[in-house]
C-alpha cells in the first residue's frame with residue numbers, strides 16, 4: 322500500500338511500535354514544549370545513552386486520513402521505575418506533522434513510537450567535549466551534559482535567535498560553558514565563527530553536532546579545516562532541512 326510505506330518498511334525490519342500516552346505538557350517558552358509520556362512496554366530493557374532518540378508516528382492529514390509519518394525526537398529523561406519519559410519539541414512556525422501534533426497535544430492523547438537505537442559514546446581519553454547545534458539539538462546536548470564524566474570539560478554552542486532563549490532547559494556543569502549565538506548569514510555561519518574563535522586545535526577533543534542541514538555543514542567545516550579532527554573524533558547529524566519536509 323502506498324500509504325504508510327515507512328511503517329511497511331519498519332514492519333519488514335521487525336521494528337516494533339509501542340503505544341504511549343501523554344501525561345503532561347510543559348512550556349518553557351511559547352515555542353519550546355516538553356511532553357511527558359507514560360510508556361507501557363517501550364522502556365522494557367532499554368539501555369539509555371546520550372542522544373538516544375525515538376521515532377514518533379504522527380498523522381499527516383495532507384496525505385490522507387490515517388496516514389502516519391515518523392519523525393525523530395530525543396529522550397530528555399527516562400524514568401524506568403515509573404515507566405515514563407519526556408521529549409522536547411521545537412514548535413516551529415512552518416507547518417509540519419510532528420510540530421503540528423505537538424502544538425495540539427493534550428494529556429491522555431495516545432501516540433505510537435518506535436526505537437532504532439545506535440549507541441554513541443565519547444572515545445577514551447576525551448578531556449574536552451564540544452556540543453554544537455540549534456534548538457532541535459538542545460535535548461541531545463542536555464543528555465550529553467547529564468552523563469559525561471565530571472573531569473571532562475564541556476562547551477556548548479547553539480545558534481538560536483529567540484529573545485526568550487534564556488528560559489530553555491540548560492543542564493549546568495561545573496566544568497561547562499554555554500554560548501548562544503545569533504544567526505548571521507546562512508544557518509551555522511555565525512555558529513562556525515564562534516567555534517573557530519573559541520576552540521583551538523588540541524588532543525583529547527571530541528565534537529558532536531546536529532541541527533539543520535546547512536548549519537551542520539558549516540560545523541563540519543570547522544571540524545575538518547580548523548580543528549583537523551579525524552573520523553572517530555566527531556559525530557554530526559542532520560536533524561532537519563530548511564524548506565523540506567522529512568521523509
Ligand SMILES: Cc1cc2nc3c(=O)[nH]c(=O)nc-3n(C[C@H](O)[C@H](O)[C@H](O)COP(=O)(O)OP(=O)(O)OC[C@H]3O[C@@H](n4cnc5c(N)ncnc54)[C@H](O)[C@@H]3O)c2cc1C
Pocket residue numbers: 374392393394395396408409410411412413414415416417418419420421456457458460461559560561562563564565566567
Ligand atoms: C535523530 C533526531 C533527533 C531529533 N530530536 C529532536 C528533538 O528532540 N526535538 C525537536 O524539536 N526536533 C528534533 N529533531 C528534529 C525533528 O525531527 C525535525 O524538526 C522534523 O522535521 C519535525 O517534523 P515536522 O513534521 O514538524 O516537520 P517536517 O514535515 O519535517 O517539515 C515541514 C517544514 O517544517 C520545517 N521544519 C522542520 N523542523 C523545523 C524546525 N525545528 N525549525 C524550523 N522549521 C522546521 C521544514 O524545513 C519544512 O519546511 C530530531 C531529528 C532527528 C533526526
